[in-house]
Structure formats: C-alpha cells, structure tokens
Amino acid sequence: SVMSVLQSVYYKYYLINTMPMTWADAKNYCREKYDDLAIIRSSDDWIKIKEEGAAKSLTAFAWVGLYNDIESWRWSFNDVPLKNQTLRMWYAGEPKNENGNEACGVLGQLGQWWDYPCTDLRPFICYKSSTDKIIPVASLMTWYGAQAYCRKHYTDLASSTTATQNSQLEQVFLLQGSSWFGLFRDTWKWVDNPLQDATNLKWNTGQPNNFAGNEDCVVIFNGLLVDRPCMNLNFFFCHTNRIEIAPLLIKQNANWIVAQNYCRENYLDLYTVTNETDQQMLLKEMTDKNVMGPVWIGLYNDLDTWYWSYNHLPLKNMSLIKWATGNPDNTSGADMCGVLQDVGKWESYPCYYTGPFICYDANNSAANRFIIYYKPPTDWHTGQTYCRKYHTDMASSLTETDNSIMQQLVKSINYNGAWFGLTKETWKWSDGNEPSYLPWGPNQPDNYYSSENCGGARNGLLTDEQCNKQYYFVCSACEC
Structure with a gap:
C-alpha cells in the first residue's frame, strides 16, 4: 500500500x-x-x-x-469542575496565583483553601471510595506525585464538595499541617486547544x-x-x-509514485483537494499552464485496506482469506464491500447493490451467533446499521467453522450470496487528509482499464487512472 x-x-x-x-x-x-x-x-x-x-x-x-486558564479549578477525583458546586473555602485573597505559577490546592488552617506551586513538597490527603474514608499521608511529595500515589494505593486525592467533607479534612490539618488535596487547575493554553x-x-x-x-x-x-x-x-x-499552500503544476512526465516522491522531496506532497477553493485553484493552475490533463494529484485507492466491520480487524492480519478467483477485482471502481457466496468463497461488490445480509450476535452461542436477513434485500451499509442496532455487528469470517456456518445460512434461503462484515477503506489523500470532498468527473471512478488506483485531474475534476501511466503532476507548494 x-x-x-x-x-x-x-x-x-x-x-x-x-x-x-x-x-x-x-x-x-x-x-x-x-x-x-x-x-x-x-x-x-x-x-x-x-x-x-x-x-x-x-x-x-x-x-x-x-x-492562563484560571477558571479551570476542579477536583482530581472524577474531574468535577469547582464552578459546578456551591462550597468555596478560599482564604481571603485566594486563589492569587502569586508569581504566575500557583495551580494546585492546599488545605490549611480552619479548613481554608490556598493555591500554591504544584512542585512544592507537602504531606497530602488521599480518599478511598470503597470505604468512603480519607487517609492522611505524612510523606512529602509534589501535588502530581501525591495524586499518583493516591491513585495507586487508594482511589484519588480527597475532594471537598460539602461542608461535612471539609470539616473532616480540617482535622487532618491538626495532625500534619497544611496538605495537598484534590483541587487543581490547568495553566497556560493556546486558544485553539482549550x-x-x-x-x-x-x-x-x-x-x-x-x-x-x-x-x-x-x-x-x-x-x-x-x-x-x-x-x-x-x-x-x-x-x-496553510493559507500559503498552492498547487504547482510540474510539466514533466512521471508515474504516480515517482511524482509523489518528487513532490515530497522538493515541495510538500502531491496536491490535495479538500474543498471547492482547492479545486478552483487547481483548475486555474492547469488553465494558466494550458494543460487539460489528466495530471497526477495526491489521490490513491489503497487496495490493502480490507477489514472486518466488527472491531475493525485488518484482513491482512488474519489467517483465513477465501477470495474467489479474480477477487477482489474492483470492476467498476466501487467494489468496496464483501459478499459470502453459497460456495463459501468471498467476492467484492459495490456497496449499493442490494441483497441478504448476515449479522453477528455476541450474546448468542455456537451457530446461533450468526443470523441472516433477506426480506427485504438491503445495501451493505443499511445491513451494517441494522446489525449494530439489533445485534453486535455484521458477521466476520475468522475461522473455517464460522465460514461454513454462514455458507449454510446462505444456501438455506436459496440465494447465491449475502453481505457480511468485509469492507475496505476507499480513496485516500497522500498527505493524510480525510477524503471528504471528491469532485469526480462524469462516470468516475470507473476502473475502466482495471487497476486504476491512482487519482488524476482533468479540467479540474477527478479521474481514476492506472498508476504506471506517465503524466504531468501537481505538487502542493508552500512558501513557508
């Protein structure tokens, strides 16, 4: 791949x-x-x-x-935000974030709360949920060290969400002085990732x-x-x-892989079309350089991505593979879903075809784990939705035994095949972008000459092409 x-x-x-x-x-x-x-x-x-x-x-x-996210105070146990509770026991003027680095909570005299640098060394108070008890620990640790200790040996650092809890914690102060408890907050953040x-x-x-x-x-x-x-x-x-990324048409012939390597070595990658603006920029670049196409772009059909719907298990990792001769063949460029034949072999078909489908139910035992439906016949995705709603998922064929059980189900309804859980990922972009916007040309992709697994552009619209063809190509260029 x-x-x-x-x-x-x-x-x-x-x-x-x-x-x-x-x-x-x-x-x-x-x-x-x-x-x-x-x-x-x-x-x-x-x-x-x-x-x-x-x-x-x-x-x-x-x-x-x-x-500095000063409003993010919360309790370590269950990550409960402080702003969701009414009890506040801050000492006058606290939290004051002195020197800009106070983000952890200390329980002090009279059960009052203070903010201190999380790297200070202090005793601390743990909580055990199974007994609903607090546990004072006299060892000196940082706040995060104390949190890790409490989570390993008990449940977490202690919270103070009610007056009763706070007065229990106040008793610990008399025993070991001011101590870390479960109050803390986030610190410096970038606006794009709160x-x-x-x-x-x-x-x-x-x-x-x-x-x-x-x-x-x-x-x-x-x-x-x-x-x-x-x-x-x-x-x-x-x-x-990414505003400065633009398509750059390279007027030299290459196959898709050579074009991809050239773009990665000299620019960013082969060009990606993620929206209408990208498409218009591509069309303008082709028009400006008087090239109709096809030209290579960063689209490819990854043939090695067949997987089982349940748990997304990659087929290439499985020991059982039972493709019928010539399969998967991708005849129309859209054979992305799997059919189990009545002879026990597997075929690839366009997912929009309608037929019976086989579900898997993890709650049933032995042969009853597999259930076939054939009235009415449905497309693969409708079958998958039904199986996930009423059972566990579409059926996987991981062993010869499972395969023959499902084969008998197909025979029992007098059909020559039924959908099961085999499917594949479709077209991908070389740079890892999700293929959410694919402006295909008329009747594309069609896999017309078979093995048309690389993406080209003709007059700004996408086509599928044989990867070994020699075309001009378009790189993503960036003056970064």
Whole structure:
C-alpha cells in the first residue's frame, strides 16, 4: 500500500499594528479577519513570527493566543469542575496565583483553601471510595506525585464538595499541617486547544511572574513571552492556517509514485483537494499552464485496506482469506464491500447493490451467533446499521467453522450470496487528509482499464487512472 504522511499545520503570521486592543478584543478581531490569535508551536513558528515583527519594525509588546486558564479549578477525583458546586473555602485573597505559577490546592488552617506551586513538597490527603474514608499521608511529595500515589494505593486525592467533607479534612490539618488535596487547575493554553496545557514555551527571564496580580494573558517581545493583564491595550499577531499552500503544476512526465516522491522531496506532497477553493485553484493552475490533463494529484485507492466491520480487524492480519478467483477485482471502481457466496468463497461488490445480509450476535452461542436477513434485500451499509442496532455487528469470517456456518445460512434461503462484515477503506489523500470532498468527473471512478488506483485531474475534476501511466503532476507548494 502507498504510505501516507501527515503534514503539520503551517501558520502564516500577520502583525496588526494599527489599533491596540485588549486581549479578548484582539482574539475576536483575529477570528473574524483571519483564523485566530497567533499560535506558536514549532521552532519554525518562532522564527516566522519574529520575522513578521521585524519586517514591520515592532518595538512594543504584541498579544499572542496564549492565556492562563484560571477558571479551570476542579477536583482530581472524577474531574468535577469547582464552578459546578456551591462550597468555596478560599482564604481571603485566594486563589492569587502569586508569581504566575500557583495551580494546585492546599488545605490549611480552619479548613481554608490556598493555591500554591504544584512542585512544592507537602504531606497530602488521599480518599478511598470503597470505604468512603480519607487517609492522611505524612510523606512529602509534589501535588502530581501525591495524586499518583493516591491513585495507586487508594482511589484519588480527597475532594471537598460539602461542608461535612471539609470539616473532616480540617482535622487532618491538626495532625500534619497544611496538605495537598484534590483541587487543581490547568495553566497556560493556546486558544485553539482549550483541553491541553501548552508546552515548550519561550518565556522571558523571570516570566511568568503575575506581577500585577492579574497577568493572565501573554505578549511576545523580542521573540520571548511575557505575562500581562488581559485588559491592557497592545498590538497583536493573528495567524492563518496553510493559507500559503498552492498547487504547482510540474510539466514533466512521471508515474504516480515517482511524482509523489518528487513532490515530497522538493515541495510538500502531491496536491490535495479538500474543498471547492482547492479545486478552483487547481483548475486555474492547469488553465494558466494550458494543460487539460489528466495530471497526477495526491489521490490513491489503497487496495490493502480490507477489514472486518466488527472491531475493525485488518484482513491482512488474519489467517483465513477465501477470495474467489479474480477477487477482489474492483470492476467498476466501487467494489468496496464483501459478499459470502453459497460456495463459501468471498467476492467484492459495490456497496449499493442490494441483497441478504448476515449479522453477528455476541450474546448468542455456537451457530446461533450468526443470523441472516433477506426480506427485504438491503445495501451493505443499511445491513451494517441494522446489525449494530439489533445485534453486535455484521458477521466476520475468522475461522473455517464460522465460514461454513454462514455458507449454510446462505444456501438455506436459496440465494447465491449475502453481505457480511468485509469492507475496505476507499480513496485516500497522500498527505493524510480525510477524503471528504471528491469532485469526480462524469462516470468516475470507473476502473475502466482495471487497476486504476491512482487519482488524476482533468479540467479540474477527478479521474481514476492506472498508476504506471506517465503524466504531468501537481505538487502542493508552500512558501513557508
């Protein structure tokens, strides 16, 4: 099979230095005019954003899309958000996030809560759910070390969701002093991924420090990060995703594999059409260079991806393979689903054909695990939906015994074949993009000359072609 390679996202940066804004207003502006406030992940990103600042002579702070998620306090046990409960026992002025790095909760005197750096060493309080008991542990650990210890030996760090629970925890303070418990929060995040803490951040010396007490947003200055109050007015960087990727027609003949290798070595990959804009750009590039086609693009039909519907088991990993002679043959370019013949052999057919289908039910024993339906005959996908709703899934044929049981079922209804759980993935893009938008030309794909398993473009529409044909080709080019 042809290997697919996932490209990373390419960002293009834009410094907006005409109107200073608050961080929130800057974010809204970027989302309206571009994609978002600037995200900086790779070393290449750091270089490019610095270049954009230098090109526009930036000498001041400028917002980027990094923020401190101070509203994400929650309990370690069951991940329950603090904002969902009424009990709050913060000491006056807490949580204050002193020096910008306090994200873990400590239970102190009178059962009051404090935020502290998670790397501090403290005793801690575990909870065991089976006995509903709290367990004080006097060993000194970081918050995350304590969490791992509690989860290994008990259930988790202790929560305090009611006044009763909090007064129980208060007794522990008398025993071992202020202790870690289950309260914690997320820290720095990029605006495009609120579920994950940001990593590899290039902070300026002494940053973040939360100097003003409310420095929860981030500017970049001389290529390094500084935390600042979100209501300050600053210039800002926006970004767009992959905006600079364009089709580049190479006027030399090659087969599909050679074309793919050329594009990967010299550009990004063979060209991918993910939407109508990509298609229009492809058509314009072909028209500008006076080429009707076909030209190679990054589409291919991966013939090695037959799998069983139940548990998505790849057929190539199975010991039993019983294709009838000449199968799978993909006669029409659409043979993506499997039929079990009455003679026990397997055939590939277009999934929209209608016929009987065989379900598998994990709750039944022996031969009763397989159930055949034939009134009315249905297409493969309707059969799969029915099997998953009323049984377990479409039937798999993993052993000779199962195969012959299903063969007898097909014979018993006087049909010469029935759908079962064999199916395959369809067309794929070389760069790993999902093939959600495929603007095929008239009557395409048709596998007209058989083995037409590579994708071309003619007048901007997709065609299936034999992979060894010699055509011009289109690369995805990027001035990144």
